[in-house]
Amino acid sequence: MESEIGAFVAVATVLTITPGLDTTLVLRAAASQGTRNAYATVFGISVGVLCWGLAAAVGASAILAASPTAYTVLCVAGAAYLIWLGIGMLRRARNRGRIAQTSGTARMGSTSAAESALRSWSRGFFSNLLNPRFGLFYMAMLPQFIPDDAPHFLMGLLLALIHNAIDVIWFSLLILGVRLMGHWLNKPVVQRGLDSIAGGVVIIFGVKLIIPVIFS
Template sequence: MTVTSAIASFAVVAGMLTIMPGLDTALVLRSAITLGRSRAFATALGILSGVLVWGMAAAVGASAVLTASQLLYDVLRLAGAGYLAWLGIGMIRRTIKERGRPASGDTADGVGAAAPEATWARCWARGLGTSLLNPKNGVFYMAMLPQFIPGDAPHLLMGVVLATVHDLEGLVWFSALIFGTQLVRRWLNRASVRRAIDALTGTVLVGFGLKLALGDT
């Protein structure tokens, strides 16, 4: 297998994974709808940063340790479950607190006003934490990446290249989702809709957390 054919083959697999509905898509959509375009891109970049870290780790064999050690896997799994539950409960609590407040107007990027605590950096960190604390990401890269690294290629460099390919595909997909929300921004800008999105996303996050904690794959 040549480097070119390896990259092309991995791009197909990673592309299919990217467009599958999941936690990452839910987080980015929620940010685009309730916090605005810039915060959504911050969330997306955080997720993609985590993907790059996992790719590098898999290339040097760190995720092999995670896969081989049940204790380490369980620790990361429970940490991820707690983190997702914390995010989800926080969203649900904000939904309850914001009921009865007057609706906010449009913001510069066409969606509802972002909460004061939802800074660009915090949105990026939220995306990064969600990606890094998901052990399934490590297992995926451990299982898939070695198959697309030619024997004569530098493993770390090839891992970075493949993870970057995955990131570029993710950036295209997330951009389509984020800009797509602008087509219905007047409807999405309603406070009741934003609260419903937060409540739904929060519930999904708590559900993902419980599923991860119970070890249900």
């Protein structure tokens, strides 16, 4: 079992550190909304990963592979969510130029901090949960690291939690790096640029998700 876990750690680490949608969301939250919201995004991502890990462990995600309709519906929902999310970021980039900036602009006001953290968590969670490609990848990858004599559900849970731990460690390093550049990132022009870039990247991921469905 140790060899299977070691191999999974290697694969999950490569998957985590490869730049993608999750990295974009965490960096954007850390730079524009502060450490609290960045970690809320990370924990949202972790719960999404855990859901897919458990689904793959019990074979539930096989429905996506067996049912073209279920896969298409999830693709459309995921693409719509990501495009909507990206448009919201682009709107915020535009609005930042109209709002007076303060030295604490990277953090939200105290009256909306909890709500903002919840929104950050939901972004991380739904960006993973509504991505069927991630589910299919997990379904194809996870069984390879579960020994035949091991309980599939518990082993799947263990591997998903290991993946979560890797995510938290890696994203913590990214968040620390953003904090070290906090003075520069607090500049209004940089904030607008970050929202614009993040919004564009998220929209691209949404479009990439829906194109195969349109042309299939």
